[in-house]
Amino acid sequence: MLIIAFVGLYLSIIWINLLFLGKDEIEEKKSIDKSYRPTITFAIPAYNEEKTIAGTIQSILDIDYPKGKYEIIVVDDGSTDNTAKIAKQYEKDGVKVIKTKNHGKGHALNIALKRSKKELFTCVDADSYIEKESVKIIVQNFRNKKVSGCSSSIFVKNNNKIIEKMQVFEYMYAAIFRKLFAFIGCLFVTPGVLSIYRTEDLKEAGMFEEDRNNITEDLEIAMRLQSLHKCIAFDIQSITYTTIPDTLKKVIRQRIRWFRGYIYNARKYRHMHLNKDYELLGLFILPLNIASVIIIISSTIIIWSGILDGFKYIYQKAIIAKTPLYEFIDILSLKQIILTIDFKISIPLTIITLAGLYLLYKSHKITGKSIDISAKSIMAFVLFLVIYPWLLALCWTYSLILEAKGSKREW
Helix, strand or coil: CHHHHHHHHHHHHHHHHHHHHCHHHHHCCCCCCCCCCCCEEEEEEECCCCCCHHHHHHHHHCCCCCHHHEEEEEEEECCCCCHHHHHHCCHHHCCEEEEECCCCHHHHHHHHHHHCCCCEEEECCCCEEECCCHHHHHHHHHHCCCEEEEEEEEEECCCCCHHHHHHHHHHHHHHHHHHHHHHCCCCCCCCCCCEEEEHHHHHHCCCCCCCCCCCCHHHHHHHHHHHCCCEEEEEEEEEEEECCCCCHHHHHHHHHHHHHHHHHHHHHCHHHCCCHHHHHHHHHHHHHHHHHHHHHHHHHHHHHHHHHHHHHHHHHHHHHCCCCHHHHHHHCCHHHHHHHCCHHHHHHHHHHHHHHHHHHHHHHHHHCCCCCCCHHHHHHHHHHHHCHHHHHHHHHHHHHHHHHHCCCCCC
């Protein structure tokens, strides 16, 4: 716990320092150059998305961007529902619909990419909804000729249940950390919710991976671009909404897919780890991600062990030794609690918590997202702090076991 507390404190200081060092760039509202309107292909790979595909297409049609400057290509990846039928209703608006056999998301994206003659290529998940202003904001990043890819902040569309509100905090933290990573040139994921690439750079890099063993193609393509020393940006003020899992079972399934995809790509690009040619990405961020998994799992084991020891102590005292109630009250008195606090651990953990709260506040402030202080949201935040790390630890552990066993990777 001392090691974990020290590492957490050290990292908290780094993130807060970066936030202040990059304040101008991170919080800057980019000026919109109205003369800069590159042509764009919006590719929507879809598999059994009849419930959401119409909303996704309509959100693109409604963006504040010249109609003649972009095209929309929906690639139906062998859907067995009405996805293609619904998408075809938008052909009158210029939407192109391509039906294929089910070969996976990477294959579907490459079909659209091969057809694209536009300057930029955009991947949009079929359950995502783009804010009207987002595209004209995010394309400004490509005025910098070094930028090969850029993704947007992701907000949660379905935000009613406690399990959904817990994920809201995860996405808010993701926004600020991705901006910090991009600030130091270390962003290694471009989420499919809304990510834009230079079409030419994608084709030169070999397009999206079609190997169905890779279930996180958005992570793989970003890692590949980074391995080629391409620049990946992140626009925290460009907003896209996504539909998230609304049950615990679906959340666990999604996290296991993400984690197994990360393990696969970390192994595939292991040559980048601790490689000085990749500067901070290779020497700090990639090793840190592996260390973070170890910390999450080990800290969870330590905490669970402490809880079990506590229950064991109570059982021995109350059931076996039949200790009177007044002695338990004395043990749990404020004086006794203070005397048993390990300040070498509790003080760093307090600072880490405060730093985490500050980062969450800054994420809300920079993105313009209002802070929800409803009772349900506060309850979700408490559960996010207390329960969510354990859930992640279980998902990571199970993912590592599945990978060690060589189990089939499934979407």
